[in-house]
Amino acid sequence: MKRRLDAGAGYVIVDHTNSPGLSAADVAHVPGQVAIPGGTVFERDMLSCSHCQATVLLNPARVRDRAVCPKCHAYICDRCETARVAAGGACVPFEAVLDRAGELLVKHAGQIDHPELDVLNDPTRLAYTDAPRIVVPGGAA
Structure with missing residues (x-):
C-alpha cells in the first residue's frame, strides 16, 4: 500500500505579536533559521526528510519541485537529493x-x-x- 506524500507533514506557528521578535542579526549565526520580526505571526507547513530526519519549512514562494525519492516514495531535503543523485540514485532512509x-x-x-x-x-x-x-x-x- 502506498502512503500519501503528505503523511506526517506538520505545521509551525510562531506568534510574536507581543514580543520584540527575532531580527536577521539575531539568527545570522544559525544556518537555516528564519528571522521573525516583532508584532507578526509566522505560519508555515513543514515536512521531515525521510533520509536524514531534517525538518524542512516549506517556502510558499519556491518554484521548483520538492525532491521525492523514487524508491521509498517520500520527501527528501535538497541536501539528501544532491547526495542521492551523486550516489547513482541510492535510497538511504x-x-x-x-x-x-x-x-x-x-x-x-x-x-x-x-x-x-x-x-x-x-x-x-x-x-x-x-x-x-x-x-x-x-x-x-
Missing part, C-alpha cells in the same frame, strides 16, 4: 542508517577502536554498499 549502525555496534561490541566503526562518524557512509539480492532456491542467484 534514516531507519536503514540506524539499523546498520546497530548491526555494527553489536558486531564489534567492546572493540571501540575497530576500523569498521569509523563510519559512525559520518552517517552518509552507513548505507549498505551491496545491492540486495533475491536468491531462489534451486535457481540462479
